[in-house]
Amino acid sequence: MESQPLIESCKGSTKPSSQQSISYKSILIWFFRKTLWQRKNVYILVTLLIPILYLLCYCLVGLNEPNYKYAKEVIESIVKEERQGYLVYSDYCKIVDRDPYKYEIMMLFNDTVLQPCKPYPPLTQVHYDSSIQRYLLSVDPIAFPKYNVKHSFGCCYNGVERISDDYIELTECQPFTSRTELSNTTDSIIVSCQTDHERIYINGHPTIPERYDVRQRLEHWAQKDRGKRVPSVLMIGIDSTSRLNLIRAMPKTTQYLYDNDWFELAGYNKIEDNTFPNLMALLVGYNLSTVLKHCNPYEINGLDQCDFIWKLFQKHGYVTAYGEDAVQINTFNYMKRGFQQPPVDHYLRPYLFVAEKQLGGFIHDYLPDCVGFELEAITVYRYAQEFANRYLNNSFFGFFWTSTHSHDTISQTRSMDEYLKEYMQGLVAQGILENSIVIFFSDHGLRFGPTRDSWSGYFEERLPFLFIWLPEFMRQAYPEFVDALRVNRKRLTTPYDLHLTLKHILSLTGRVGSQEDLGGAKDCPQCQSLFKPIPLNRSCADVSIEDHWCTCRTFKRTTDKILTRLAQHTVEHINSLLANGSYLNRCEPLQLNQIQHAYRADANAFDPRHVRIYMLTLTTLPNYAKYEATLRYDKLQPKHNKIRLTGSVSRINSYRGYIGCLGRDPMIRYCYCRNQLRKSYSETNYL
Incomplete structure (x- = not known):
């Protein structure tokens, strides 16, 4: 008698009862999860099982359309449940959504206040007077009264004039009393x-003065637009800040952004180690090697040759x-030559x-x-706001970047919330x-220190x-x-995108x-x-992210016999960089001291079976450095090509206070100077 409902269903019963629905759903869920337990690749299993499950539902709930839809909804709800806990989930990429409040991180985190x-x-302030199209200083x-001045006093102001990026002059100090107009020059x-x-x-005031050539450009293109609404672009970036x-x-x-319908791209993955190459991918569409070929930042006029995106906006x-x-x-x-000419209209x-x-005051970290x-970061934010206000009814492109409250700490940014x-x-x-x-x-998360040395820190560094x-x-x-933006929230994305x-x-x-006329990345x-x-x-691989920077894989600890060879290969690679x-x-x-951690990546669905991907953390002597490297081991390659390092080798412990014999050369992260020719230098970690 208990089998009768199932027999009736197979004959085409019209609709299952609520009791049957619960029973059938329980059966489906049990079958699905029982099978998943025995398989490694969830997504492939889902693809293979869907026809089987539909067939099972054919017998369980009948042939009619309502029951077919019901079975499909059951399956989709299970699949959705299985994918929870991931920022990206596919055969090709699985990025785990990690807990931002893990103990290993929170024990290093402190509340800070502004x-x-x-x-x-x-004592002084400036504001723009649109009627005279000038700034007023007053x-x-x-x-x-806060200054408690008991004697007569006088004030004057110097104009700031750029000669080059590293040579700035001040004009002669112009006296004023209570109020004066500033020149648009x-x-x-x-x-x-x-x-x-x-x-x-003593204080300073940056301004966005009216410029005749800029105004002419804006009016010329506004006439061509014929009333069409043209969007402006405002980019506000914070250095070394992961999503978490x-x-x-x-x-x-963050809650304000979520509550007010900003679109998050949660699978945004960096493409290289530090700020410069990640921003060049965003602003120019080049990787570091292409930048060095076409607009080398270490040569005079090099960066001026780069096709920065702001040039394209300015041109149009x-x-x-x-x-x-x-x-x-x-x-x-x-460590670069900077710009010979001002790169933008307002710099x-x-x-x-x-x-x-x-005006510099307190130095933090x-x-x-x-x-x-005011804080230097706030000066940048105010300048961005003033720029947007000045050109509120025009088309503008602004790029603004801060690092003073975020570069080398997970805590200081809290003060800016x-x-x-x-x-x-x-x-x-x-x-x-x-x-x-x-x-x-x-651009990326923290790259050095105890936070970075944690397993969470590995992923945070790569997911800004x-x-x-x-x-x-x-x-x-x-x-x-x-x-598209809603769909892309849980897709793998990059600065090139x-x-x-x-x-x-x-x-x-x-x-x-058209967009094609502007070129690609x-x-x-x-x-x-x-x-x-x-x-x-x-x-x-589709979007030019080396294994070393890719967060699409999950790793498990390993004790494979190959590890020592991999570690020696990494040290040999570093020494080869220093051997010329x-x-x-x-x-x-350098010499290998110790392998601290070793992991092997779980294969994605279409990874070749003869390739294994390893991630190692190792230390070297005599510099007591801690490095992280990702390597591919290909069994089918000839002996001398079986091991390939991907990306660069990351230095993940601090080397602040040591600049040594190389000055500001980026290779200082690998170099231990002969005869210990070392000296203190406070900016070493900002390579």
Whole structure:
């Protein structure tokens, strides 16, 4: 009698009862999970079992359409449940969604609060007067009593003039009383006030002055647009901040983004080690080797030859700006030649170059913290906001980058949480988000120290955060972009994709023929705009990510006999880098000290069976360095080619305070100077 309902179902019963539904669902779930327990590859199993399960449902719940849909819903709900806990899940890529609050990380995390740079407000202020199209500099009568001035005093201001990236001059100090107009030929100023006995005040003000040539460009292209609405682009980046650390250190900011329908790209994977190559992939579409060939940053005028994305926007009628804090380690200047010509219309570096020297205050973790009356990072954020406000009704492209509150610590960024949440709210209140695409992002997570040395830190280093704001008029005009961004939240994405998204945005203006006319990302032919659905079956190899930087694999500890050979190969590789040129006579050869950790990757669905991928953490002598390397072992290759190192070898313990005989050369991470020719240098870790 108990079998009767099943027999009736096979004959085509119209609809299962609720009791039967529960029973059938239980049977399906049990069958599915029981089988999964015996298999390694969940996704392939799902693909193979779906026809079998449909056939099973054919007998369990009948032939009719309602029961067919019911069976399909059961299967899809199980598959969805199995995929929870992953940022990306496919045959080609599985990125685990890790807990940002793991004990191994939280034991290193401290609450920090935003401290004011001065106990009193600035004596002077500037604001733009649109009626005269100039900035006004004035003494703030409300702040004046705080200075307790008992004698008469006078104030003057110097204009900041850029000669080159590393040579800035100040004009003669111009006196003023309570208020004065600033010339539009002046980009920024340093203000000082003094009595007959002492200087009582010094501060600086960066500005976005009106420029005739810029205004002409904007008006020319606005006439061509014939009333068409053209989106602006505002990029705000934070160095060394993983997706998980954004959640951990900036919960209010992150929740604000989630609550206000910003689009997260949770599978955003870096493509190289440090800031420079990751930003060059984004801004130029090149990997590091291509950059060195076409626009070598170590040569004079090298970077000026690069086809930066802001040049493309400028060429097509946008006003451009770029600002970055921590002048000594700026992305395009640290150990590089920088720009010979200003790279954009409004360039913040000259001001901060002077401000750090004349206004610099507290140094936090070897980086400048305050310049004058505010944090240097806040100076960059304010400059970005002022730039967007000044060109609110025009087309603009702004790129702004900060590292002073994030570069070498997981905790300090916590102090900026409330500020950045309010900052985002301010962009809304001022109408900036109504016409602007905003990209809030990072380059990588922490690369050194105890946080990085954890298993969580391995993945955090490789998975920075990325959020995109799309203004309402674009959501209405391009609903397919909204759909694509939602799909792409859990797809593998890269800085190359972001580069192509920027070109896609420019193609929407009608100022270029098509996106294809703007070119692709040279070093990632299969990458694409994030406004189009990313293929689910995308692998790291498809998007030019070496195994060493790829987070698509899961690793398990191993004691394979090959490990010592792999470790020796890694050390030999490092020594080969030091065995030529000026390094040969200055650096000691390294020796393998110890293999600390060894892991072997689980194979993805279509990995060749004869290839194994290993990740090692090892230490060397005599420099007591800790390195991380990823290697492929191919059984079918000839003996001398069986082992191949992928990506570069990462130095993951700190070598701060040691610059040695190589100066600022990046090879210092590998070099132990002969005769211990070492000296202290505070910027060593910022390579």
